[in-house]
Amino acid sequence: MNKVLVTGGKGMLATDLIYFLKKENYEVISVDIEELDIIKEKDVHEFILKTKPNILINSAAYTAVDKCESEPISEKINGEALKFLSQACANSSVKLIHFSTDYIFSDNFTKPISENEKTNPINAYGKGKLIGEENILKEDNLDYSIFRVQWLYGKNGKNFVDTMLKLSETKNEISVVSDQIGRPTSTKFLAELVVKTLSLNLKGIYHLGPKDECSWFDFASYILKDKNTKVLPIPSSAYPTPAKRPFYSVLGLEKINSELKDKILEKTWKELVDEYLKRS
Numbered sequence: 001m002n003k004v005l006v007t008g009g010k011g012m013l014a015t016d017l018i019y020f021l022k023k024e025n026y027e028v029i030s031v032d033i034e035e036l037d038i039i040k041e042k043d044v045h046e047f048i049l050k051t052k053p054n055i056l057i058n059s060a061a062y063t064a065v066d067k068c069e070s071e072p073i074s075e076k077i078n079g080e081a082l083k084f085l086s087q088a089c090a091n092s093s094v095k096l097i098h099f100s101t102d103y104i105f106s107d108n109f110t111k112p113i114s115e116n117e118k119t120n121p122i123n124a125y126g127k128g129k130l131i132g133e134e135n136i137l138k139e140d141n142l143d144y145s146i147f148r149v150q151w152l153y154g155k156n157g158k159n160f161v162d163t164m165l166k167l168s169e170t171k172n173e174i175s176v177v178s179d180q181i182g183r184p185t186s187t188k189f190l191a192e193l194v195v196k197t198l199s200l201n202l203k204g205i206y207h208l209g210p211k212d213e214c215s216w217f218d219f220a221s222y223i224l225k226d227k228n229t230k231v232l233p234i235p236s237s238a239y240p241t242p243a244k245r246p247f248y249s250v251l252g253l254e255k256i257n258s259e260l261k262d263k264i265l266e267k268t269w270k271e272l273v274d275e276y277l278k279r280s
């Protein structure tokens with residue numbers, strides 16, 4: 001079980017995944033859209049037959065949440081393509097690992113959301129990702145894990161931490177929404193965690209993230225704690241975006257904590273930010 005095909009291989013999470021996979025001596029085949037466009041059904045089938053991986057980690061996605069509202073291609077990449085990937089994996093007995101999002105849930109939660117809560121996405125990105133999950137679940141004889149994650153940042157992608165740091169170079173004050181709560185998650189942490197789960201061969205849907213949660217305002221304030229820029233809390237209503245976001249979408253972690261006993265799950269979001277800020 002050591003040959004892993006990573007799709008969307010140039011992405012923010014994928015590049016950290018590839019690092020930890022190689023560190024643990026997995027044989028990695030990494031492809032991005034130039035080598036394998038996951039919305040091309042025939043190419044997906046042929047590529048999997050040709051490369052014969054044991055595991056396919058699908059990190060390819062259309063992740064510009066606001067643009068998803070006006071770009072129908074996003075539903076093809078985040079939703080429909082999972083039908084092709086699932087069928088090709090089931091046909092060749094390849095384990096499929098896929099990433100989904102907290103945005104598949106509605107706006108009605110007040111405590112951490114468990115894996116079996118009812119889904120009801122409030123934006124197009126969430127709808128597309130939910131179609132992707134449903135396509136995986138529909139495929140008989142497919143060995144799969146779906147990891148739902150949220151608020152990712154990593155050194156190989158455009159992300160909130162870098163945006164705040166960049167803004168602090170020119171602004172004395174930055175206003176950040178304080179009424180949306182989630183788990184800020186570094187892709188380095190997530191990649192290490194996902195690679196740790198491979199030996200457990202987890203099956204089904206799991207929520208992953210650091211042990212605690214915060215608002216975007218708390219997150220920004222911590223990122224800029226050593227800068228001279230002041231962070232001001234504002235309500236979501238003062239920062240309208242094309243895609244609606246849930247106020248409270250903290251993914252509950254009981255399931256992963258009951259199945260993986262590892263210190264990595266004790267990490268706090270602040271520790272992850274500290275690690276990220278110290279990166280070379």
Ligand SMILES: NC(=O)c1ccc[n+]([C@@H]2O[C@H](COP(=O)([O-])OP(=O)(O)OC[C@H]3O[C@@H](n4cnc5c(N)ncnc54)[C@H](OP(=O)(O)O)[C@@H]3O)[C@@H](O)[C@H]2O)c1
Pocket residue numbers: 007008009010011012013014032033036037038039058059060061062063077098099100101102129149150151152153157
């Ligand atoms: N970022 C977050 O905060 C977040 C939150 C929740 C869940 N997730 C999920 O976590 C996973 C990883 O996210 P990420 O932030 O690392 O994504 P990312 O950095 O946007 O990487 C996605 C990669 O997929 C590529 N891609 C796009 N369309 C493709 C296609 N048709 N075929 C093959 N590759 C294609 C992208 O190429 P281009 O850059 O050229 O388009 C990019 O290299 C995704 O499933 C995402 O939905 C992310």
